[in-house]
Each structure stands twice: as C-alpha cells, then as structure tokens.
Amino acid sequence: MASERWPTELRLSKDKRSLHVAFEDGAAFDLQAEYLRVSSPSAEVQGHSPAERKTVPGKREVTIIGVEPVGNYAVKLVFDDLHDTGIYGWDYLYRLGAEQGEKWQAYLDELAAKGLSRDRGR
Template structure:
C-alpha cells in the first residue's frame, strides 16, 4: 500500500459474510468474514510473538456484526462470536487482500496438520 492509498469504500455484504474494501489506487478486495476472523490482528489470535500465533478453527459460519472506525487509520470488526479485539489498519487490510490466496492455503494446511476443522464444534 502506497502512502497515497486510502480506502474509498468499506462495505459489509447483506449476508454479513464478506467485507469489501476499495482503495483510491484501484485495488478492491472482497474479504470473507471467516478469513478476517482467523487473521485478526488481535493478541488473542496473533499472540505477542510469531511462536504464540494461534490457528483458529471452527469459524466457517462466522459473520460480521459491526465495523467501527478507529481514528482515521483502521476499523474494529466485531464478529458474531463476539470477537472484537482486533484493530484492522488500512495497510493490514490491503495485505490481507493481496495475499489472500497464499494466506488461506497456509491456514488450511495448518488446520490439516493440527487435526482441526473449519466447522464449528457441535454442542
């Protein structure tokens, strides 16, 4: 993301499963709620070092229930599992869009390696 890049659109889909973000340099990304949830920049998910990062299972059906601005540099996304501690800065959202295929493939491989699933746990 260049210094001149700035979000021009931020929209949650009607089904609450996708966040669309467009930038003034022409880039546009449709980011699934599940992807955003498992990549949350929160300490709960990322830990305080790369060794502490968590693989978050069971979020296939997660939805976005709120998006709040944080200053003029980020948004706080609230998910229907009540996770809301990640602050998604504009550069991070652009990175998630640009590297979505690679990051998603890595996530699926991590789930598989750890014997975890995208499906929610049944009570």
Template sequence: MSTVWPTEITLAKDKRALRVAFDDGSSFELPAEYLRVESPSAEVQGHSPAERKTVPGKREVQIIGVEPVGNYAVRLQFDDMHQTGIYSWPYLRSLGEEREARWAAYLAELEAKGLSRDPVRRR
C-alpha cells in the first residue's frame, strides 16, 4: 500500500474540527471529540487491545494546537491538556475512512459502560 500524503491540514475557526486533504483527492473533516477519543496515545490505546480505554466527557473538547512531527505526522493538543497522541498520515486517513464505524462503536461502548459524552460539571 502506498502512502498518501496530506496536502492540507486546517484547524476549523471554532477549533472543533480538523480538515485533512490528501494527494489522492480525498478529504475528511474530523471532529475534535472524535480525534480525542480515538487518540493513538498509550494513555487511550494502552499497550494492547485489552488496555484500551473508553474516554467519556469530551463532547465540548477543542483542539488548541497542531504541531508537525517530522514529515510523517502531527501532534494534536486539546484544551483538556491531552497532547501525547501522534497522528500519522495513515492513521488520520483511517480515521476519516472508518469514521462512521468507529464512532458507532464508541457510542456503543459509552452506553454499555454507562458513560456520557458530556463533561462532568463541577459545582
């Protein structure tokens, strides 16, 4: 499989989505919440599938930084201070292509675990 390269990576003005276009003409708008809960970081993914975490409460999360990592990825920083995920070009592409199925699986995980997309409100 040949690697497709991004031709454009743009953070939406409201910081709630990342738009990624690739050199094969495909493009995806990836919501910040989706990118956060699917972070490739060990904090979220664990070191094996059994360690993967379901991340609740990120409905309102924003992307506050997009930093290049070499010529193969970007590091996203979120306003909840999560910044350890390195999103490679192939991973961003797969998030775009598999968005519907991944999102449905995430929502099912939340429901099964009694968790919510809404942040916990402090009193």
C-alpha cells in the first residue's frame, strides 16, 4: 500500500531526544523521543485491539538510538530501553505530528487517571 504522505527529511537530533520529520506538502514536525516511544505502533503498545492498548509510563528520559529504513514506506525506531518493534509508516508519523497536541494531552490524562508517572520508578 502506497503512503499518501512522503517525507523529504528525517533527522535525529544530536541529543537523540527528538526526530525532525518534514514532508513534501511542507508540513514539518519535531517529535520527542518520549512521545514516539509511548505512541509506538507496535503490538506491545497498541495491542491487537483498542481494548488491549497499553499506557506506557516512565519514558521521560528515553532516547532514540537507531533509525532504520523499512522499505520505502516506513522507519523502525530503536530506543535506548531496547524497544524496537514499532514500524512507523509515513502516514502514521504525519498523524503523530499533526495531532501531537491532542495525542500528548490524552497520554498525560491516561497517566494521571492510572496513577502513573512519566518518570521511571515513581
């Protein structure tokens, strides 16, 4: 399946805490490593149905240690907590960027509702 969005740039920040993604339609997003990690499209995070989706706490300090191409349709991100099973398609990265404010707030609300923290070991 061809992606509707096509990236023109993928750049990992020097501190490995964010990924800059630009698209041919002019949209560009700086996506924090923590946000990408807790939004991983992997079955480990998303489950196999919406009811199985997990809220992932303790990732405030996570970094991206690898960005690996998957064909011409996605990248696999490798995080320093060794999570590496999410395949981030171009459309998914675009949605994460375009809806970042709402998605991030929903994540923070889920953490609060479940008594979880962005910090490890709290």
